[in-house]
Amino acid sequence: xxxxxxxxAGLPSQKASSLDPLLSGQLxxxxxxxxxRLALVASxxxxxxxxxxxxxxxxxxxxxxxxxGPRTMLLVIVxxxxxxxxxxxxxxxxxxxxxxxGLVDGLAAEGFLRRxxxxxxxxxxxxxxxxxxxxxxxxxxxxxESRFAxxxxxxxxxxxxxxxxxxxxxxxxxxxxxNAGDAAEEKDAE
Numbered sequence: 125x126x127x128x129x130x131x132x133a134g135l136p137s138q139k140a141s142s143l144d145p146l147l148s149g150q151l152x153x154x155x156x157x158x159x160x161r162l163a164l165v166a167s168x169x170x171x172x173x174x175x176x177x178x179x180x181x182x183x184x185x186x187x188x189x190x191x192x193g194p195r196t197m198l199l200v201i202v203x204x205x206x207x208x209x210x211x212x213x214x215x216x217x218x219x220x221x222x223x224x225x226g227l228v229d230g231l232a233a234e235g236f237l238r239r240x241x242x243x244x245x246x247x248x249x250x251x252x253x254x255x256x257x258x259x260x261x262x263x264x265x266x267x268x269e270s271r272f273a274x275x276x277x278x279x280x281x282x283x284x285x286x287x288x289x290x291x292x293x294x295x296x297x298x299x300x301x302x303n304a305g306d307a308a309e310e311k312d313a314e
Contacts, residue, residue, distance in 0.1 A: 170294070184271050188264050191234065194219070198227050199236055203253045203261040209242075210249045218299070236260075 152165060181193055189196045194217065201216055202208055208216070214224040228251055231237040236257040242248035253261070276284055 180275070185268055188267070189260065191231070191236075194223075195227055195231055198224075198251075199231060199253070199257055200261065200265070202237060202251050203257050203265075207240075207250050207252050210251060213251055231257075 154162065154165065157165070178193060181196075186193055186196050189199060191199065197217060198213060201213065210221065210224055210228065213228070214221055217224065217227075219227070228237055228239065232239065236254055238252050238254055240250045240252055242250060279287060
């Protein structure tokens with residue numbers, strides 16, 4: 125039987141897809157798949173993880189803090205560092221200055237963070253945890269570290285190191301593509 129255009133391009137026929145097992149939580153047979161097909165399977169796996177991991181975080185971490193994901197991350201980061209500038213916090217969380225202002229406003233209103241102007245440069249604003257945040261962090265962080273350790277028990281130490289390196293590599297590539305697209309849009313808008 126002659127191959128269809130989809131099959132010649134390395135894509136499955138319309139009848140079945142090798143992504144179906146992955147989307148239902150099973151690992152498809154990856155042996156012999158060309159790079160373009162592996163890339164599609166990888167994108168489906170990444171999308172699935174991108175959907176499931178935030179749900180796991182909301183259920184297992186955010187609920188304890190009583191705030192949502194980005195606020196929890198900011199609270200943990202500031203509590204661990206003790207003091208950050210607004211711009212440092214925005215870079216760490218990879219959000220815009222406007223977004224970090226909104227996160228800090230919310231956490232300050234809830235009594236978790238406070239702002240302090242830099243002594244030498246009044247334009248620089250530092251974010252500091254309140255006593256409430258430190259108390260909560262001292263209580264919750266050991267439990268959370270234990271939950272994350274349990275979650276990632278599916279990997280050996282070597283696999284986990286490889287996973288971290290690969291996720292970081294992909295994140296860098298995605299960030300580069302996003303920045304290039306943003307620059308192109310800005311240039312087109314001129």
